[in-house]
Amino acid sequence: MYLKWVGGKTKLADQLLSKFPKEGQISGRYLEPFFGSGAMYFAYRQLLDSPENDLFGDNIFRASSYIFGDTNKHLVNCHRVVQEFPDDFKEWLRYFELCHEESPERFYKDERKLVTRDIELDIDSKAAARFIYINKSCFNGIWRVNKSGEFNVPWNQIETVNLSENKKLEQAHRLLQGCDINLCSYGDIVSRAKEGDFVYLDPPYEPLSESSSFTAYTEDDWTTEDLIHLRSLCNEMDSKGVLWMMSNSTAQKVYDIFDGYTIETVQAHRFVKALKDNEKREKIAETVVTNYRGTE
Numbered sequence: 378m379y380l381k382w383v384g385g386k387t388k389l390a391d392q393l394l395s396k397f398p399k400e401g402q403i404s405g406r407y408l409e410p411f412f413g414s415g416a417m418y419f420a421y422r423q424l425l426d427s428p429e430n431d432l433f434g435d436n437i438f439r440a441s442s443y444i445f446g447d448t449n450k451h452l453v454n455c456h457r458v459v460q461e462f463p464d465d466f467k468e469w470l471r472y473f474e475l476c477h478e479e480s481p482e483r484f485y486k487d488e489r490k491l492v493t494r495d496i497e498l499d500i501d502s503k504a505a506a507r508f509i510y511i512n513k514s515c516f517n518g519i520w521r522v523n524k525s526g527e528f529n530v531p532w533n534q535i536e537t538v539n540l541s542e543n544k545k546l547e548q549a550h551r552l553l554q555g556c557d558i559n560l561c562s563y564g565d566i567v568s569r570a571k572e573g574d575f576v577y578l579d580p581p582y583e584p585l586s587e588s589s590s591f592t593a594y595t596e597d598d599w600t601t602e603d604l605i606h607l608r609s610l611c612n613e614m615d616s617k618g619v620l621w622m623m624s625n626s627t628a629q630k631v632y633d634i635f636d637g638y639t640i641e642t643v644q645a646h647r648f649v650k651a652l653k654d655n656e657k658r659e660k661i662a663e664t665v666v667t668n669y670r671g672t673e
Contacts (some may be wrong), residue, residue, distance in 0.1 A: 379459065379545040380452075382414035384582065387626065389574070389663070390420035390641040396665055397421070398575055398620050400436040401551045405573030407440035410563035411580050412447040415456065415549075418577075422552045440575065443556040446566035449520070450498050451508050453560040458505035460553035461548060469506035470540040477538055478512065484613055493528050495520025506540070513538045567610045572618035580607060582663075585627040592597050601630055610632050615668045623666040635666045 378387070386393060409418055447453050458466055473487065476484045492511045496504045503660060504561060512518050515530040523529050540546075559566065570576050581599040607623075614621050625631045644660045 378414065378416055378419035379543065379549045380414040380455070380512050382416065382521055383517075385414050385416045387416045387420070387579065389624075389643060389645050390417060391663065393417065393622070393624065394420060394437065396622060396641070396667065398438045398669065399475070400438050400530065400668070403438055403573050403575055403620050404441065405575065406442045406444060406573060408444045408566055408570055408576045410566035410576065410578060412445040412456070412558070413551075413579065414454070415445070417553070417579065418445070419549065419552055428533060432593050438575065444559070444566060445556060446559040446561045446563065448562060450496065450562070451493065451504065452520075454496055454498055454501055455508045456553065456558050458500055458502055459549050460556065460558065461500055461501060462550050463502050466502040466506060466536060466655045467541050469503045470509065470543075473506055473510040474538055474606040475541050477510065478536070481514075482532055483669055485511075489515075489528050489530075493522055493526055496523065509546075510538065532647060533614050537539060537580070563607070564610060565616065570614050570617070570619040570621075574619050576614060576621040578607070578611075578621060578623040580604065580623070580625070582624075582626040583630050585626055585628050601634075604630065604634055611638075611668065613637075618671050621667065623664075625664045625666065627662045627664050631664050639667045639670055641665045641667075 407418070407421070409415075412418070421437070424437060436546070438459055445456075447456075473488070488507055488511060492507055497592060511528065512520075512534065514533060515528075516533045519530045521528070521530050563578075567576065580603070583601065604625075611621055611623070627642065642662045642664055645663045
């Protein structure tokens, strides 16, 4: 919502929310082990706040509490700072706005060198403001580091950024109140799920082919073996009475590994071709795997 993120679910939110459990199916907590930018959670909360929250027929279930996890410490710090909004946070956001305006490309390149430096994972306002600045100033909001751990995404050529007077940031602050945001593995969050909970899974996507690029979102440390391990965790959740949903690509391995569960498809707009002067968005089919069937 307030961050751009590769594979984010903002444009898919309505399709996915229509497949969420309905009121009466479950009454527990909402967990996200691959939280990312939180786009799915924010869309869910906005739907609950809407006077027309029966958009999908029977009212969507209302979670009793929220537990999130991600392995990116810079991202987790950012969410925690937005959640608490310490007094100096807005000042740092304004600082990055003004410095960028004075010399956009130079300042961006200087800050790009600092965005991945070690931080004490408590509440680091300056690091969070820098993270948001880089996210808004880099090409397509991509988070990418090289083998040395250096952020290497180029500047997006936009000479002004609006960070400190951002309504989406204020809304995110409100919606993150009371949420438990963790720096941890997906397995740690999944292990906390118990009967009556709902878990939304958005792991790195299985590549459609060995040569696929724009249609695959696989990270360097995520393999098919990880997807197989995730399937075993899904089996455990299923046996405990936990409802779960997973987003993924339409790679055959997804169908093979999750055979026996409900697998549907949705249409997503993704960048699928790198062209000389621009990029082209096309609709790409993605899978939605659940251990339940929605009510009609």
